[in-house]
Amino acid sequence: QQSKGLPKSYIMSTFKHFAKTAVSSDTYPVLKDIMDKYFDRLADDLEAYATHANRKTIEVEDVELLMRRQGFVTDSMPVDVLIEKYLPREYRTLLKPMATSGNKVIPKQRR
Amino acid sequence: MDDEFLHHQRLKAAVHFTVGRFCQEIGRDCQKEFSKMAIAAIAETTFRQCDTFAKDLEAFARHAKRTTVTMEDVKLAARRSTSLSNYITQKSEELTSNNKEQKERKKKQTGKRKSADSLPETEAVGNED
Numbered sequence: 001q002q003s004k005g006l007p008k009s010y011i012m013s014t015f016k017h018f019a020k021t022a023v024s025s026d027t028y029p030v031l032k033d034i035m036d037k038y039f040d041r042l043a044d045d046l047e048a049y050a051t052h053a054n055r056k057t058i059e060v061e062d063v064e065l066l067m068r069r070q071g072f073v074t075d076s077m078p079v080d081v082l083i084e085k086y087l088p089r090e091y092r093t094l095l096k097p098m099a100t101s102g103n104k105v106i107p108k109q110r111r
Numbered sequence: 112m113d114d115e116f117l118h119h120q121r122l123k124a125a126v127h128f129t130v131g132r133f134c135q136e137i138g139r140d141c142q143k144e145f146s147k148m149a150i151a152a153i154a155e156t157t158f159r160q161c162d163t164f165a166k167d168l169e170a171f172a173r174h175a176k177r178t179t180v181t182m183e184d185v186k187l188a189a190r191r192s193t194s195l196s197n198y199i200t201q202k203s204e205e206l207t208s209n210n211k212e213q214k215e216r217k218k219k220q221t222g223k224r225k226s227a228d229s230l231p232e233t234e235a236v237g238n239e240d
Contacts, residue, residue, distance in 0.1 A: 052187055053175045065174050069167060 005036055127154040
């Protein structure tokens with residue numbers, strides 16, 4: 001059975017990680033439904049934000065704006081802190097500029 | 112600090128007044144009354160809603176690399192609720208058409224003054240509306 005979306009094991013393990021109590025397996029259908037709806041809305045919003053800035057490509061700014069509207073990013077909680085807190089190191093290095101040998105900054109700073 | 116507080120209070124009072132008027136009107140239509148506490152609660156909610164609304168609009172304008180909030184930002188803020196966004200789109204269309212009419216009228220008037228002697232016909236048309 002080919003199903004779209006994140007794999008079941010990933011969703012359940014993430015949910016169990018953040019839930020402080022035991023999670024029964026019959027929560028999965030509901031969770032999956034919620035995740036599907038979430039991603040539908042996410043895509044819709046990102047598209048609107050990109051067209052708002054006269055772009056056809058969704059960029060980091062759009063995602064940042066979305067997270068600001070969702071209330072994850074606030075004045076007291078910048079994106080960098082969230083990246084630091086929730087993303088594993090290999091993804092963090094892709095997003096946060098870091099000085100390497102030869103006085104080079106990887107990746108290049110956008111702003 | 113104290114001055115800012117007073118300013119805040121004055122803004123809140125203005126919001127409260129307007130909310131009271133709206134509630135009266137709605138109450139008359141539905142033949143129900145709003146308690147004073149309910150009106151105060153709605154006023155407070157409106158006030159805080161304005162805060163989040165302002166922040167959102169600012170973020171949207173900055174996102175489109177503008178410093179002025181425009182109609183597009185307002186539409187984007189109201190996008191999630193279909194009926195609300197429909198209403199706002201309709202209103203914005205009305206506003207833009209009104210603005211256009213006014214501009215055209217102004218143009219006509221200035222044009223009329225310039226060519227009042229040479230073209231009396233345009234003056235007659237202008238007087239009609």
